[in-house]
Amino acid sequence: MNKKGLYFWVEMIFLVIVFILIFANLPRSADNFINVKDRNDLGNFGFSTLRSLDNIGTLDNATNDTDFSATNFTVLSSYIRGSFPSTIEIDIEYFNGTHCRSEFGSMLSSCGNFTKAADTIRVDYTMAKMVNATTMHLYMRRIF
Numbered sequence: 822m823n824k825k826g827l828y829f830w831v832e833m834i835f836l837v838i839v840f841i842l843i844f845a846n847l848p849r850s851a852d853n854f855i856n857v858k859d860r861n862d863l864g865n866f867g868f869s870t871l872r873s874l875d876n877i878g879t880l881d882n883a884t885n886d887t888d889f890s891a892t893n894f895t896v897l898s899s900y901i902r903g904s905f906p907s908t909i910e911i912d913i914e915y916f917n918g919t920h921c922r923s924e925f926g927s928m929l930s931s932c933g934n935f936t937k938a939a940d941t942i943r944v945d946y947t948m949a950k951m952v953n954a955t956t957m958h959l960y961m962r963r964i965f
Contacts, residue, residue, distance in 0.1 A: 859963070860942050863909070867944040867961050870904050875948060886951050889917050894926035901959075912937075912960040917953055938962055 874880050883897040898913060905911055913924040914932060921929040933943075937960055944959040 856940075860940070863961055863963060864942050864944050867905075867911075867942075867959050868946060871901070871944070871946040871957060871959065874900060874904060875946070875950070880948055881950060884948065884951060884955075889915070889951070889953065889955055890922075890926070892926065894922075894924065898924050905961075908964060910962050910964050914958045914960075915955055916958060917955045921958075932958060933960075 871880075879900050880897070883893055883900055885891040885893075901913060902911065912935065914929065915922045916932055921932040921934075923929055941960050941962040944961060945956055946959065947954050947956045
């Protein structure tokens with residue numbers, strides 16, 4: 822009789838553990854999936870926009886192929902910013918393999934050296950047609 826009671830409690834503890842594991846692994850809410858999908862869509866939109874600007878030659882026309890520091894950063898920034906709707910906040914920086922430059926061409930001590938909101942995503946696009954390939958870091962977030 823004593824063993825029967827022991828097995829009963831072991832089964833009860835086992836069931837409690839199973840229920841805890843099941844409920845702990847259920848998705849918290851549908852918002853999590855929507856947020857992840859929205860962030861992925863935003864990243865894809867940013868990359869495809871930069872690729873489109875590169876394919877039509879806009880990035881080539883605005884950059885100096887041999888000396889990136891001689892690039893007209895104001896024109897480059899206006900082309901990039903003009904390609905995105907006003908509901909997307911963006912910050913741009915350029916990395917040429919040795920150092921980073923801000924969106925306006927000034928040297929930065931390190932890449933990503935500014936305050937970003939938690940929902941900011943980074944899209945990297947390399948302009949490989951240049952003599953020294955330069956990677957553009959595009960920090961994006963939706964504002965409503």
